[in-house]
Amino acid sequence: MKHYFKLQQGSINSQFFKRVAILSVPAAVLSVALLYFDFLPLSIALLGLLFAILCNFFLLFPISSELQLLRNYIYSLANGDMQYQNIVLSEKDTKDLADALKSIHRFWTSKTATLEAKALSDAAVFDTLPDPILMLDGEGNITGANLPAQQLLGENIFTLSIDKIFSTNIFIASVEKVLKGKTSSESVFFHAPEFANSQFYAHITRLPAHLNGRASAVISLYDISKAFSFEKMQSDFVANASHELRTPLSVISGFIETLQTSAKDDTEAREAFLAIMQEQAEYMSNLIEDLLSLSRLEVGQDKALKDKIDLHEVIDDIMQALKIKAFQHSINIKINELNRIPKIIGDNNQVHQVLQNLLDNAIKYAPENSEVTVEIKTVPEIPVKAGQNVAEGRAVSISFNNKGQKINKEDLARLTEKFYRMQVHKDMKIKGTGLGLAIAKQIVMHHRGNLTVSSTTYNGNTFTVYLPIKQKIKS
Ligand SMILES: Nc1ncnc2c1ncn2[C@@H]1O[C@H](COP(=O)(O)OP(=O)(O)O)[C@@H](O)[C@H]1O
Ligand SMILES: [Mg+2]
Structure with a gap:
């Protein structure tokens, strides 16, 4: 029904009537000649002519309308309408044409699908590369950028000229050299003041001209600031x-x-x-x-952790070791064990060292005549911040609290840096190397635990070590 309607619609065009008129000319000439020689009366001649016209009309109608339908189909394909159309035709020639068209259609549909899938997978591969990659056209405008490049330079870089993004002369000059074909590739180290003065190593390569694509050159950038x-x-x-x-x-x-x-x-x-x-x-x-x-x-970061450690023993040992120091500073140490503590797997000496460093600090930085509290308990899991790799499952938390001035944010962020010591403590001539917490952090990382610090005016400073009971990797 749908196609019949299309046939109807397609058939009404001036070309069709012109063809019917031309094909009817011989019949008209014959009618006029027969009339002229009085072989036929006017009515019969007119009837004959009408009959000839009708015959032409009905003979031409199907083929003409089917051709019209095919024409529309080809136009819709040319306009990118890949919707498959099942055209039902009656004439043998138009049927053959339609079949040929359908097989072309099928071929291009599958080719387009393959190309689209390839383009998508190429883009995905391009995006998984860790370093930023940019594509430039002949004028130096950005025509493509993978995900790391967009993360580094922003998402609105497309169509921008490369010299609007980077201003470093040495880099821009190298890009120009490659784009102008003076050399096929260039490598350059440069500083980018617009990106926190990061240092980059850039490799610029010209693409072969026969590729005929929009990109003329590819730039791979390596951020070498971290290595530096x-x-x-x-x-x-x-x-x-x-x-x-x-x-x-x-x-x-x-x-x-x-x-x-x-x-x-x-x-x-x-x-x-x-x-x-x-x-x-x-x-x-x-x-x-x-x-x-x-x-x-x-x-020794890869050293196996295989000691079964009894934390009660460790705490007894460090209490013994620091008893005199606590006495000299008139510090009273209180130990709170909140629940039964199982043995943990780790390196005995290292666990000793980390806990001793923290208790030593708590005594050293507490005001005289104050109390240091050591609290030990089990926790269902180690609290983590994004990007930290800690062991899965239950853990033991050992926290050391001492009273004292609140540590400000800037100091808090730097306490575990090697040699970092707070100015107040240097001024108070409290002795130290500034390495104790750096060591503690290394040990805790090796055990895939965590070290947290909190500081408040009311509660003082609390350094907490989380050590996993078992060494399972978090999936
Ligand atoms: N319990 C604490 N209370 C207050 N400040 C602390 C405490 N522990 C460490 N700090 C600060 O962190 C700095 C670094 O500590 P650490 O690495 O152990 O070095 P050190 O104790 O040898 O100075 C200390 O110098 C001190 O300023
Ligand atoms: Mg210390």
Whole structure:
């Protein structure tokens, strides 16, 4: 019914009537000739002519309308309408044509689907590459960018010219060189002030001209700031460590010199100087001990954790070790065990060290005559922030609370950095290497636990270590 309607619609066009008229000309000439020679009366001649016209009309109608239908079908295909149309035709020639058209249609439909799927999977692969990749046209406008590039440079970079995004001359000049065909590829290191002064290594490659695509060149960017900052961190560490060792050394050698010269015979001064020298030597030995611990931890990150650790024993040991220090500072240590604590799997020495460092800090930074509270309990799981890799399942939490001034946000964020010490404590001449919490953090990470710090004016400072009971990986 639908196609019949289309046939009806398609048939009414001026071409069709012109063809009927032309085909009827011979019949008309014949009628006029027969009339002229009086072979036929007018009525019969007119009837004959009418008959001829009707015959032409009915003969031409189906083929013409079917051709019209095919024409519409081809136009709809050309306009991208890939909807499959089942045209029912009656004439053999138009049927053959329609079949040919349908097979072309099928071929292109499947080809388009394959190409679309390929384009989608290419785009997905492109997006999974970790480094930003940009495509440029011949004028240097961005025609494509993978996900990392959009994350780095923003989503509205399409059609922008590359020199509107980066201003560093050396990089823009290299891009121009490649686009103008002076070289097929360029590699360049540059600073990008517009992106937090990040340092990039860029590789620019010209695409072969025969590809005829919209892209003329591809830029891959590698953010090398992290590698640089890592290198800087290492050299800062060496500089810090040397500085920390040089200070007590110069104090000691200064006193040695004084003892050899001006204070040679001054027994009172000698006693005082020797005491300072001993203190400085002790500091140096602590520092070396901490540095060795850190480097051992950094090297031994893959060391198997296989000791069954009884935390009661560990806490007893560290209480023994720090008893005198607590007494000297008039600190009362209270231990709260909130529930039964199972043994945990880990490295016994390391767990000792982390808990001792935290109790040592709590005693050291608490005001005199105050109380330090150690609270130990089990928790169903380790609290984590995004990006932290912790073990799954139940864990033990050991928290150390001491009273004291609230730690401000900036300090809080930096406490576990190597050598970082709060200015107030340096001013109060409280001794320390600034490595205790860095060591604690390394140990906790190795155990896939967590270390959290909270600080409030009312409650003081609480450092909490979470250690998994078993070492299961979170999926
Ligand atoms: N319990 C605490 N209360 C207040 N401040 C602390 C506490 N623990 C650590 N800090 C601060 O963090 C800094 C770093 O600690 P740490 O790495 O153990 O080094 P150190 O104790 O040798 O100075 C300390 O110098 C101190 O300023
Ligand atoms: Mg410390």
